Amino acid sequence: MRVGFLMFDDLEELDMVGPWEVWTMAGHLKPEIECVTIGPTDAPVRCAKGMRVCPDHTMEACPPLDVLVVPGGQGTRREVNNAELLAWIAKAAQGCTWVTSVCTGSMLLAAAGPARGKRITTHWRAVDLVRGRGEAAEVLDDVRYVRDGNVVSSAGVSAGIDMALWLIGEIWEPAFARQVQRNMEYDPAPPHQGAV
Template sequence: MRRPQPAHDVLVLAFDGVRLLDVAAPLEVFHTAARTTGAYRVRVCTPDGRDVTTSTGLRIAADVSAADVGRTDTLVVPGPADLRLLDERPALVELVARLAPGAGRVASVCTGAFALAAAGLLRGRRATTHWEYADDLARAHPDVTVTPDAIYVQDGPVLTSAGVTAGIDVCLALVEEDHGPDEARRVARDLVVFLQRPGGQSQFSAASRTATTRHPVLRPLLDAIAADPAADHSLRALAARAGLSGRHVSRLFVQQVGSTPAAHVELLRVEAARILLERGVSVTDAAHRSGLGSDETLRRAFARHLGTTPSAYAARFRTARGEPDVARGVGA
């Protein structure tokens, strides 16, 4: 008779000023998985074993003091609502640096990446954080390769994730790594979230990432591309629509949007294809209806923008045994 395996030990660090959802999201994912599998033991760890007060004012009770923690399988480091807190309390960074070597893997949520970086855990690694602080992370820690637009990034045993609810995504990825996609799907359905946004998926839609402009020539062109990405948006067509030379249109795009017309059109088409795949459209149909044309063109575009393949992306949004997709409702 096989002996039962011990539960995977998950330690979620909490401290005064921590962002509430950064703590709550990992707790919900792992507790939901534990309810049916018994596969996780989830504990809240605080620096001194006392209750802490989150940034919302809600108090969180401690299960264990950091001083009493030995080895753990997964350490989750949430972020503070105010980044200055890490500078004001260097003991927090020292605590992360002490706990991490005893963990099999370490994951941060949102600005928790700054604690990991300050503790030396991201040196030479790729990482992400909340979009608003990605540039700050890159400047403060030039030894870290910051991927500013990703939902989460895994580099070896260290994972970092984007703003707040991306903590759900990274923890679902850990559940899938431990127990396979079916269990991760079950947890996602229970929480009524997508299983699961691939790590390379953007924190934002293409439209929200486009620089706002009221330029009387460029604004109608941008609106037309967003309204129908599959239409003819070649440089020649855009120039004819604007009544300008192709060179002039290209210059306007670079000045106002920060990219060439072709790059912007491709970005919108990738997003259109992504949405189609999430809705269950085939890869071939998604390529055609988004304007990217062929499966191969779509594959190359996905590799450039999302770091995955269309088939792998689509698989993330299929539930087991053909059950209905879970509802949308979580953003970065």
């Protein structure tokens, strides 16, 4: 199983790295899982907070994927008008069993076609932006992730971790997803919650 992480400048780091950690941790337990990064070129991608990541493949040379992960971030505002990137998403998604997004990555999935006319979600601050485009059937707020067919979109940043764990439980079984979660020591109980 090959999981591909699309990258572009100004993507939100945890939108990609959160699901990457889930999938690569799963890969330690199931070696048939391969994770790859995909960029427009072979140049490093500069993320929103300055982290630089080198792609394993260019979009042009990317092998077939089983799962596509499209992150969000400020870069999506530019990339939603990038016809080449949208065409690549549409083509890559055709061969995927699952097509996923984090944050405003769902806006790219809707613009490219895989999430057009479907129920999706995004970061709470971007709900109106994504709704305003009118490409999704519904943009849900106050949910961590939502599935519509083979498209699974998640809210912002850390929600991508939850979405990836849920999907691993769907593909294999919840017990395996719990094992991955334990290996990550992911226990979502944020400090200072009582002050909210």
